[in-house]
Amino acid sequence: MGKSDPAFAKSSRTGLTRDVHPVWRGIGCFMLILLPIISFAAAKLLVQENSRQRWVNVPQEMGISFSVPFVGQVLIADIALTIVLIVIGFGILTVVYAIFFRLIGPPRYGPLDSPPG
DSSP states (O other), rough: OTTHHHHHHHHHTTTTOOOOOHHHHHHHHHHHHHHHHHHHHHHHHHHHHHHHHOOOOOGGGOOOOETTTEEEEEEEHHHHHHHHHHHHHHHHHHHHHHHHHHSSSSSOOOSSHHHHH
């Protein structure tokens, strides 16, 4: 019986890996769906308010609109701003997750690590 035996490999790895709780997978899936919807709604509002207030000059090419089923007329500026807001939103979620993981996550060193110092 060597190391390459399937029974040995399976028994030695079961104690070292932790499965992700299904609730966390559900929250991740929910955020993956919710964040683009919120970003698109915020982009629509920002582009509409920008056309009234003239905060930023938008090139004419970004003002071209096209029809999307179930949504209506969409400007290219809406799509571009949606992508920017999605990247910013996922970046903020990543930083918040990293902070919480550091505060309440598993210990830095496991039972097989040598003591620091």
